[in-house]
Amino acid sequence: MTSPAPTLLGEPDGLPEGLPEGTIWPGPDTLVLMNREVASDVDPARLSRFADMRWDLNPGIFEAHARSQSLNFETIPEPLRLATKFYVWQLINHPQARTMRRSGTRRIALHTIEILFYGSVQPVMKWFAAQGITEFCQATDELLWEYLDALDADGVTITKRYRRITEVRRLWVHRSILPFYLRLPEAPPWDGEDTKDLLERTRTDRENRTKRISEHTMQPLLRWAIRFLEDFSDDILAAWEEYQVLLARRPEHMRGKRRLRKPGDLQADVAAYLDGLRSRGESLPGTRRHDGTVDVAWRHIASVLNCANSFQFTSSGRMIMESGLPVSGDINLDCPVTAELDGLPWHPRITFAQAPRLARLLSTACFVIVSYLSGARVGEVLNLRRGCVSYDKDTGLWLLQGLYFKGAEDEDGNKIPEGTVREDPWVVIEIVSRAVETLERLHKSHLLFPNRLMPIKRTPGKEPKRRGEARSDRHIAEDMVMFTAWVNERCQHLGRKDHIPTDPGGPIAASRFRRTLAWFIRRKPRGLIAASIQYGHAHTQMLQGYAGSYEAGFLDEYAFEDWLFRMEGIAEDERRLLAGEHVSGPAADAYRYRVQAASREFAGRVLTSERQARDLLGNPLLQIHHGEGMTCVLNPPVAACQLRGSADDPMVTPDTDDCRPNCQCLVRTDRDIEINKERAAELAEIVDDPLAPPIRHARERHELNRLRAIIEHHQRGAQE
Structure with missing residues (x-):
């Protein structure tokens, strides 16, 4: 493809005065995208x-x-x-x-x-x-x-x-x-x-103005998305497949393709069809007019029987009219509803008209799962292709491979418009892989999230304005609204309490998922995503796997949430110290110094980018991590626990679930001591139980003595 020749420097006519060397001057017919890469299939x-x-x-x-x-x-x-x-x-x-x-x-x-x-x-x-x-x-x-x-x-x-x-x-x-x-x-x-x-x-x-989705909205949204995937998907896929078969066999689509029947075959097929309806106690499929009357759905029956629509005017049509069967106001599909909700079918018989909507709802549910639990950007998720998920047997990780566009540049620093395949894939949990597998069963497109689940024939010379075949941001936002409305309508009908509340921060936009996931991983690591899957598992996979590279972008989101969380903790720690809270342990002096110094240096600071937050987190003053009954003033070279990340990484954190009693980073505040007192009281009951197994009795007594020594040491220091 070549562009009409533009006016060049040095030509006698048509050049403005002072045109710099190397500047091309366009003529009326010069291509607008003369020096830009253009898709090869463009006319x-x-x-x-x-x-x-x-x-x-x-x-x-x-x-x-x-x-x-x-x-x-x-x-x-x-x-x-x-x-x-x-x-x-x-x-x-x-x-x-x-x-x-x-x-x-x-x-x-x-x-x-x-x-x-x-x-x-x-x-x-x-x-x-x-x-x-x-x-x-x-x-x-x-x-x-x-x-x-x-x-x-x-x-x-x-x-x-x-x-x-x-x-x-x-x-x-x-x-x-x-x-x-x-x-x-x-x-x-x-x-x-x-x-x-x-x-x-x-x-x-x-300033980072991306609002996270509230916990009360995000949790039921994710639960229902997973419910669609794990419980409802088989029923929806079966209904969607039957819908597509019937649609393809509609009379207008079968002209010249239908097999010729022998005389009497169609009557036999009609008789078998009517006997099947009678045996199941079902009505003839019908369509409801605006005035409330019902007509037989002849075109649908023609699809089922794979015959011409005109059969209604033949003896076969008279067989149906004289069958004595009532006519329904809906067109029920044959596939059964097998999944249950609260011990009852999750949905009534799925009708022909409902199948496309349920298929779109299933696609939306899978989008929520893939987008939210991968931490990938919206555009990256919408550009995912078939076969994008693999399992690495050596590492035991599920890997999600795709293109990235933000930051994809050539050697001259110019954006690569078609994007670049990520060197390091996103690391995801297994349920994301199941969502991708379901999407691959849902349609035949090479994209996971096509604009249409069924391709349409395009008229030559009438190309759509938007060339992309994937779902757009706007359509995804509409899908979220439709998904939420369906769930809430179902909850109201069944009297369920787990509806999806309106989010105080506004509409549920997919661009808010990354920030929300970072918040949950940081604030609710033990919160359940589904069944036994915890956010802590997502933390381990995403931050310690391949997705831990900064190219992924998610670490910047996590760093921002970590920054906010730590600054809130520093403010609370300082307030309690000023109110006379006592601290004990080998790192007590370091704790006091860091709390006071961090408050002076960082209080009121406004961050202008997520990456700035990640860089600041490496400051030793912010390395204070509260656990259950203990506080870690992290000093990586002497930490006794298994660190999450490398010692020189600003995102390194201690594993507070693996805290070692002899660690030199330990501190115990009055708040920690209260938790230890509760533990000690529980252990005392076990130790005093004469029916406790000897091995357990000895183990719990040892732990009780250790906690009592910690409490006594702390209280003695507070009195001095």
């Missing part, structure tokens, strides 16, 4: 040209879940429209166009260009045009200062101010690849001052 005739008013970016978008993306230049004021097209075309195609975060040649991704176009380029150009600007070179330093005042006067939010100021800086940064008339003044805008100094405020969107 070249459908690619956008420079003269088009709307530029279609979809041929250069490779994420299967991406929404349709385009740039509509009718939204740009007419006096600056052509100038903006030239500028944006260079952002798309010039090899030296770059992002604002780096000084290298890393180009802006097409998706980002679309976001910038509507979010910041458009409002900047509207303001410029309102000031009479027709060429960027007319924007003087004084005018740019007026632009700052206008942002303030118009009450633009701090986040939008940052973005619109950044857009002006972006235009200035790219002056080196633009001709004279498209260049802002040579001096840096606003004397090169930082945006935070110009506005005297810090943008709030750089």
Whole structure:
């Protein structure tokens, strides 16, 4: 595929003054994506040209879940429209166009260009045009200062101010690849001052604002998702398979494909069909009209009998009408409902109309399981392919392999639009593997989460706006709403209490799963996911397996939750120390010092990224870990327990379930002593029981004596 030849530097006509060396100047028919990778199956005739008013970016978008993306230049004021097209075309195609975060040649991704176009380029150009600007070179330093005042006067939010100021800086940064008339003044805008100094405020969107899903919402959501997978999936898969067979055998789909019957065969088939209904005590399938009357579902019966729809006007049709069987208002499928809920069938007979919805609900349940329990980003999950799960016999780990897009760059630092296969797969627990297996049975698509569970025939020349075949973010959000509504309706009908409550943080978005999983692993390690599976197991797999590499991104989410958890703990520890709480043990002095020093250094600090939290967690002042009846002031070189992670990793933590009594990192607070007193009381009852087995009696007496010595030592120190 080649693009119409653009105007090059050195040609006599059509070049603007001052076009820099290496800059290509597009003509009306130049391809918009001239210097971008385009999908091989795209019709070249459908690619956008420079003269088009709307530029279609979809041929250069490779994420299967991406929404349709385009740039509509009718939204740009007419006096600056052509100038903006030239500028944006260079952002798309010039090899030296770059992002604002780096000084290298890393180009802006097409998706980002679309976001910038509507979010910041458009409002900047509207303001410029309102000031009479027709060429960027007319924007003087004084005018740019007026632009700052206008942002303030118009009450633009701090986040939008940052973005619109950044857009002006972006235009200035790219002056080196633009001709004279498209260049802002040579001096840096606003004397090169930082945006935070110009506005005297810090943008709030750089703080992590992803809200976790509340415990009361996430737990029942996950339980019901697992229930769909483990209990209901066989019934749903059977109903969905029968639905697809019947749909494929509908008369309109079978023209020219149906086998010829011998005379009398159809009557025999009809008789057998009617006898089957009578023996099961069932009615004829029917459809209900708007006025409430019911008609025989002739097209469905034709699918069952694999005959033409016109059979209703033959003697075979009369057999059905004269059978004396009542007509139902539904079309029940033959497959039985075998799974139970509270000792009763989980669902009434599944009808033809219900099968697609239940199949979509099952797909949604599997998405919840795969997305939540892998810690992968939403886009990465939606781009998973068949065969993505494997079991490593050597390590005993379930591995989930797929593409990653965020951070996937070539040797020049440019985004690889089609993504890159992860070097290290995600490590998951077995139930994720079962969800993937179920999805592979649910449909024939190469993607686990296709946009449609049944492919549709596309009309040649009428390609959809969105090229991707995967479920989009928007559709997944709608699926979550539908899944929650179905569960809550079922709970209300059955009088169950385990409905999915509305989350205080807003709609259940899949992008919130990673943060929520990190919270549960950090705060509820012994919380049950299903049956005997605990979040602690997910912690061991995900953080200690291959997914522990920082490329996975999940560690940053976990680090942020760990940071919040530790800062809350430090604040509580300091409050209790100031209130006179006594601490004992070999690391008591280190505990007091760390609590006081950490409070002074970190209290009130705002983090601007999850990775910053991960880096800060390596600070020794924050290495205080509370366990059951003990506190660890971690010093990895002398720790007696089996550390989780390597000693030089900022994410290293002690195994507080494996605490050794002789460890030099041990501290016991008054809170720990209260727990030990409760344990001692329980052990005393066992020791005093004359019927206790001798071996157990000796073991528990030894532990009781140890706890009493700890309690006595602590109390004696508190009195001194």
